[in-house]
Amino acid sequence: MPNDCGLAVTPRMRAILTQPGFLSSNGGGQELRELYSNGSGEFDMTRLSPFGWACCAGLLKAVQKAVQTGTAPPLNGTETPYEFSYATLIVSGAQRVSGNGGNPDALKHEQVLEYLITQGMPVDIPDVVGQTALYHSIVSPEARVDLARILIISGKANINHQSKYGEVALLGVFQLNRVEAADLLMEHGADIDIADGDGLTAREFCSKVGPEITAWNDWDSHKRICIPFSPSNTVAVKPFYNSRHMTVHSTATKTRQIFGLPTGPQNPKQLRASHVPKLSKGGEGKDMIIKIQISLARDNADMLVYDKKREFVCAVRREDGEDVYDRMLAVINTQGVGGKAYFAATLKSEEELIVKIGDVLAEQPF
Known part of the structure; x- marks a missing residue:
């Protein structure tokens, strides 16, 4: 299959994806996560379309030329059976590609993302499991908070978008204890009470995952004016x-x-x-x-x-x-x-x- 990039949505994945509503862990959610993750290991970016590869590699001039000459595909399109949007491909490339191969125009993912947003590229197109570029930018193993900031500020990304699992990005970053990413999301209005398919919210999870996240989340309610030790307060x-x-x-x-x-x-x-x-x-x-x-x-x-x-x-x-x-x-x-x-x-x-x-x-x- 052209442009499959080594990815495939198996019949079992399709069967799970056809279930209505958000997936719970025991209702196929955990199985789908594992199938999706295992399949992701086969992702071969070199088999993307020329424009998709330019996005992945951060080739700013190539992306600009494709848009200006009309050879770029529709910016609301997707590639691969996992249905990666071009915003997601930019993020994925920034996380995976190292070294410019002698091309000084490569690895300019921030500029490519900013440019395509100005050209009308939507940033909230979900992939096959409902995860958007914002989610991938901060919940994947290699977090790119700088790209997440562009998606939110320039792209007006939906911070509270829910995946097929019902999960919002905030719950994902809480699970990984990523304070900087949590700070960014909360600063821009992330809702800590949106439940996933298992009924779990970021508010409920944050008190269990460690003090770095909990400290930020509850700072305002725990700040106190310092008063000396005295018999009345000790x-x-x-x-x-x-x-x-x-x-x-x-x-x-x-x-x-x-x-x-x-x-x-x-x-x-x-x-x-x-x-x-x-x-x-x-x-x-x-x-x-x-x-x-x-x-x-x-x-x-x-x-x-x-x-x-x-x-x-x-x-x-x-x-x-x-x-x-x-x-x-x-x-x-x-x-x-x-x-x-x-x-x-x-x-x-x-x-x-x-x-x-x-x-x-x-x-x-x-």
């Missing part, structure tokens, strides 16, 4: 150093693994379940920012407390002070995100931790 906590539990694994990391999302290597220090830091001999204590994590599965369970470097890790038990425990629990439930909250604290000694619970901090990067 509690004295007795740390419990539990040596029975050897390691603690990040909820965000586990969630990513369940969803099949990439996770980075973990420092063994970050898995500590208990650790007492070195304190100065002067008795001044150690100031720090701590994270307190409560159990969402069991009432009155020990709270996990630690700082960014895991130099200080302990538990807080209800049996060591019911009033303090209940007060902290209420603050975390009402002002925290995903069963956790961040506070300024001072470790006075191994047996006394002062927590400033009257001032919940913005999410921190740990």
Whole structure:
């Protein structure tokens, strides 16, 4: 087949695509994702039309000449059985092509995208699974936020477009923990409450995927005017150093693994379940920012407390002070995100931790 570029929509893919509505994971969505992804590995850009290849390679002069001479195909057209729009081909080429092959006119993807937008190229044409150029630019393995910005600002891309899976670009970037891309989308009005085919929204997912995304998303609601430590806004906590539990694994990391999302290597220090830091001999204590994590599965369970470097890790038990425990629990439930909250604290000694619970901090990067 000419211009198939190695791609094919199989009969099974077609059968799934004919289902009405958005696809859930168990309703064919996950199978379609895998078929689409596996097929994408066969994509051969050199088999595109001359104009499609010029878009992919970022050949600005060639693209301009084709448009000006009338030899360019309709700019609202698509190529390959995956139905890639020309905006998507520009993005795909920018992500895949490296080296200009001695052609100084190559790799000018930003200029090609800007130029074709001025010539009336639509940017929201979906491919066979409903993903647009904007989605591909920031949710693919090689994110190009610069191109996403052009698509949004110059191309007026629909930020809240939903794919065949019901997924919006924002949910995709949350899943990949891409803060810069999330910032761009939110700045331009992305809706965090649009549900995909599984009923999952970006708002629900962001509290599970890690503090970098959650920090940005909840910054305004968590900013506080700094006020000094005082008896009215602090509690004295007795740390419990539990040596029975050897390691603690990040909820965000586990969630990513369940969803099949990439996770980075973990420092063994970050898995500590208990650790007492070195304190100065002067008795001044150690100031720090701590994270307190409560159990969402069991009432009155020990709270996990630690700082960014895991130099200080302990538990807080209800049996060591019911009033303090209940007060902290209420603050975390009402002002925290995903069963956790961040506070300024001072470790006075191994047996006394002062927590400033009257001032919940913005999410921190740990």
